Structures are given as C-alpha cells and as structure tokens.
Amino acid sequence: MVNPDELRNIVGIIGNCCIVKKRDVEQYVPDPYLATFLNCALWVFYGLPVVHLNSILVATINGTGLLIEVAYLSIYFAYAPKPKRSKMLAVLAVELVFIAAVVAGVILGATTHEKRSLIVGSLCVFFGTLMYAAPLTIMKQVMATKSVEYMPFTLSLVSFLNGICWTTYALIRFDIFITIPNGMGTLLGLAQLILYFCYYGSTPNKSVELPVTNTKDDAM
Template identity: 30%
Template sequence: MEGLSFFVGVIGNIVSVLVFLSPIGTFWRVIKHRSTEEFESLPYICTLLNSSLWTYYGITKPGEILVATVNGFGIVVEAVYVTLFLIYAPKGMRAKTAILVGILDVGLLAVAIAVTQLAMNRDVRIDAIGFMGAALNIIMYASPLAAMVPNGTGFILGIAQLVLYAIYRNAKPTRNTTFDVLEEGCSQHEHLIPSSHQFIS
C-alpha cells in the first residue's frame, strides 16, 4: 500500500512539474519582445505563495518529502516568472508587482510561519498550514468565476427574453384591455345615475 501511495505521489509530482512549466512559452515571448504586454503578474505571485506554503507544509509534516520537493521546484520556477515581470513589465505594472510580492510572498508568508511556529504545537501547526494552502488553492481556482457569473446571468436572462418572444410574438392583443374594461365599467356606472331632467319632470 505504501508503494502504491508513493507511486501515485510521484505521478502527481510529474503532473505538477508540467503545470509549473506550462507558462514557459508565454515567458519566452516576454523575453523575446522584452515586454510583458497585457499579461498580469498576480497569478504567478499567488502561485509562488501557494508553493511556499506547501513547501513549508511538506517540511513540517513527517513523510511529506514529495510535497516539499515538487513545491520547492515550484518556488524556483515561479520566482523566475515574477522576476521577469519585475524586469520587463511597464513601470506601473513593475511597481504593482513589487508591492504584491512584498505583501503576499514576503509579508503574508512570514506572518504565517511566525504564527504557526510560535503559537501552535506541531499537530495544530500542520493542520493550520494545510488549511491555508487548501484555502489558497480554492481561491486561485475559483477566482475566474467572478468573471463568469455576471456573464452567465446575462446569458440566462437573454435566453429567457428569447423564449418569451417566441411564445408571444404571434399573439394578437385581446380587445378587452385593462383600459377598455375600465372604460366599459365607467359607462355602465353612468347609466345607473339618473340624469337631472328626470327630477325636473
């Protein structure tokens, strides 16, 4: 059973390495054009933080050497990507990247390490680090939904409009509209009121 677990872990590490290396084509283009163009640095900054947390987890928890090694590789790769942003990004993007690196990859990571080391015993520390890493994973993979949800809502409402149009496009308006009903009621009411000449006669 342990052998199977190790084998699955190795396969998982290979896949993770391929994922870390997948943006190489993009960054080759950045180097070639000496510009980051419209690319954003935030995904790589967050992935660097994520890799750092999981490396810390792998080092802290016994028997998680595979987690530590693959994410240690991820730290190196993502640090290269972020460095390329700091070199080739426009001035505004370069400043934004430097600020985010300082806040997330340095500040937040340092706080996480300090709190878990000083305020928690080993078991709680391992659980807390794992929770932080898992939460960051969820945030990273769920963030595109922020752009998808409004578009999805608009799509559904648009479909609803088309369906209503298809149902009622050939419908003929009924003669007794609300206005007609009110007008007819008023006419009937007028007939019930005796005219003034009836009282005179």
C-alpha cells in the same frame, strides 16, 4: 507517466520566452504567478517535518515550483511597465511579510504536529483555491473580448490534468487539505477548457494579414 507539473513548467517557460522575445508583457497579468508563489511557499512549509510528518514530497515539489515562480516574476518585472511593476512588488512584499508571520506564529504558537498541520493546511486550502482561481481574471477577459489569445489551451489543459493528479494523490492516502484545493482546481481547469472551446472560433488570427492595396496602381 508524464508529470503534469513538469508540463505546466514547460508551458510557463514558453510563455515567458514569448515575453522576452517581444520585450513586452502585453495583456499578460502577474496574478497567477503571485498566487502560485504564495501557494507554493505555504505548501513547502506544510510539507516540512516540523509541520506535517511524511510529506516531504509535497515540500520538494513545491520548493521547485517556488523557484520557478521567482524566475517567472523576475522576467515579468523586467519587461512590465512601471505601474505594473509597482503593483506587483507591493503584492509580493505583502506576501513575504504574511509568510514570515505564518512561520513565526505556527512555530512559536502551536506545540503539536496536529495543530500545526491544521493551521498551515487550512491556509493552504484557502490560498491554493485562490491560486487556481487566479485565472478567473483571464477568463473574464476572454468573455469580454471574445478572444482566447491570452489563455493558452495547453496551460488550461495542464492545469486540469494537474488538478486531477493531485486530487488522486490526496485520495489514495486521504489528506483533506490537499484534496479540497486540487478538487477545486480540477473544476476550474475544466471551466477554462469549456471557455476555450466556446471562444476559440471568435479569436482573431494574427498570422493572417490582409494584402495591402495600392490605390495609385489601381487608379492607373
């Protein structure tokens, strides 16, 4: 069975390779990367034995995802114009302060695994939903431009499959905190696929170039 998380990482790497090749972020936005960074960090904390027992798989998978998101953000930062860099760094700084506050607050303020799981799990549900909802900004752009140029089909498909797999994982050994955001992710992934097929036909094909007419030769 193919792991959808691995596919998603491959797609993300391809997307960032395009940015490196063009040396320009064009219309790509860092919102999904920033949302995923925060989401992965919280899930790593949730999966640690100090918060939730028997969830080390959640911590290791999201730990890998966290490192990959750091690479993505680094590439975006390297090729983004200064205004976008400043905005991205400001959001990232707020996220890091928030994560540190959550870790300190939970460790010092909650004394049982049940309380820690409830607090961190609730945050994971909220920010996990935001992570899956981050592409809504791209979906809005698709509807405005009637073009799916910046919403790759493969990424939408893998996000949909990822949601299905993690929802199934959560239902086998029921975990409400994993079920809710991934169930939402499944629905949003499906919405992206529907939107893709609605606007695929109206997307300009940049690979087709019109022939240049030599008006001087035509006049002769």
